[in-house]
Amino acid sequence: TDGVQFKVRASCVEIYNESIVDLVKASRTVRGVSVLPVKFDPSKGAFFVQDLSYCKCPSEVDLLRLYMKVLRNRSVAAHELNRDSSRSHALFTVYVDSMVKGPDGHIRTRHGKVTFVDLAGSERLKYSGSSGEMLKETGSINRSLFTLGKVIATLDRGDAFVPYRDSKLTKLLMDSLGGTSLCIMVACCSPSSKYSEETLSTLQYASRAKNIKNTPIVQLDPQQRLIMQLREEISSLRAENASLRAGHGVPPPLS
Numbered sequence: 001t002d003g004v005q006f007k008v009r010a011s012c013v014e015i016y017n018e019s020i021v022d023l024v025k026a027s028r029t030v031r032g033v034s035v036l037p038v039k040f041d042p043s044k045g046a047f048f049v050q051d052l053s054y055c056k057c058p059s060e061v062d063l064l065r066l067y068m069k070v071l072r073n074r075s076v077a078a079h080e081l082n083r084d085s086s087r088s089h090a091l092f093t094v095y096v097d098s099m100v101k102g103p104d105g106h107i108r109t110r111h112g113k114v115t116f117v118d119l120a121g122s123e124r125l126k127y128s129g130s131s132g133e134m135l136k137e138t139g140s141i142n143r144s145l146f147t148l149g150k151v152i153a154t155l156d157r158g159d160a161f162v163p164y165r166d167s168k169l170t171k172l173l174m175d176s177l178g179g180t181s182l183c184i185m186v187a188c189c190s191p192s193s194k195y196s197e198e199t200l201s202t203l204q205y206a207s208r209a210k211n212i213k214n215t216p217i218v219q220l221d222p223q224q225r226l227i228m229q230l231r232e233e234i235s236s237l238r239a240e241n242a243s244l245r246a247g248h249g250v251p252p253p254l255s
Contacts, residue, residue, distance in 0.1 A: 007097040009054040010063060012070040015090040019138045023070035023090070024053045038171050046179065047164075047171040054095070067092060075137075086120040087137045089144065091150055104231070115176055119145065122198065143219050144169045149205060151177060156208040177212060185209040209254075 005219040007182045012023040013036070020036045039050045057063040075087040093115045102108050120141045147167040154162045155178050175182055189199040245252060 001147045004098055004100045006055045006064065007099075008094045010057050010066055010093065011049075011052050011095075012066075012090065013049055013052065013172075014074055014088040014090045015144065015172075016075050018144070018168055019136060020049055020168060021075075021088075022049075022053055023073045024055060024066070028075055035123045038168055046175040049126050049172070057094075063094065068072075086118065086140070088117045089120055089141075091172060092118075106227075108228075115173075117176075119175065139142065143167070147174070148207075152205065152208045152212070162189075177209075177234070179189045179214065181214060182213060182228075183209060 013107050014021045014023055020038060022036055038047050039048050040047050055062075055066050057066060064094075069093065070090075074090055074205075077116065093113055096112045098110045098112070099107050116136055144167045147170055150166070150168045150244050151164060151173075162178055162179075164170045175181060185206045187202050188224075189202055193203060242252065
């Protein structure tokens with residue numbers, strides 16, 4: 001539209017027992033071969049998943065097809081409260097690059113992304129009845145949710161140090177929670193008075209997340225941003241030079 005071109009890609013990972021699994025490649029029966037490391041990129045000031053696979057999605061149908069594929073690959077199991085309980089956190093990220101030709105004839109690229117995060121719910125063993133491997137999964141889920149709660153509370157208070165590095169989940173949500181993004185949390189609560197404590201805890205989560213103040217900015221390609229800054233500086237210097245010449249009666253240089 002109006003000379004703007006778009007490229008859309010998507011990726012999806014799950015955090016299963018503090019291990020990162022690429023759901024585009026992995027299935028429920030194959031896990032260990034797809035565990036990926038989380039690294040820090042100093043140039044962007046954010047964490048990323050190394051060797052993560054990205055799928056091109058030229059259309060909405062391609063994007064939805066990929067979503068259904070990764071949904072089938074998620075780790076789920078049944079317990080007393082839920083027949084299809086999520087045993088991991090999942091992050092489905094859509095990357096959008098827009099390219100437009102500027103007045104100077106140069107292509108400018110803007111980068112954006114939307115991350116849809118499905119958090120596994122906290123569990124109480126006396127209600128879920130989890131045992132064996134599910135017991136280990138429950139502990140991992142609850143620890144990461146506790147760490148996420150600490151990060152959200154720290155951002156809400158405006159503290160200088162935020163413990164992002166305490167879990168894989170908070171590392172990957174660093175730029176979403178405290179970066180240059182907008183964060184929206186949808187809280188799912190039970191109407192049963194039996195789970196009022198969990199409902200209150202969830203609402204506190206959402207209330208604190210709502211109080212986080214971020215300032216979104218346009219994400220440009222670093223090299224293009226530098227070129228734009230240099231061009232603006234050149235234009236400013238030319239204007240300053242012309243003003244000084246005019247003030248001293250010096251004619252402009254021959255073109």
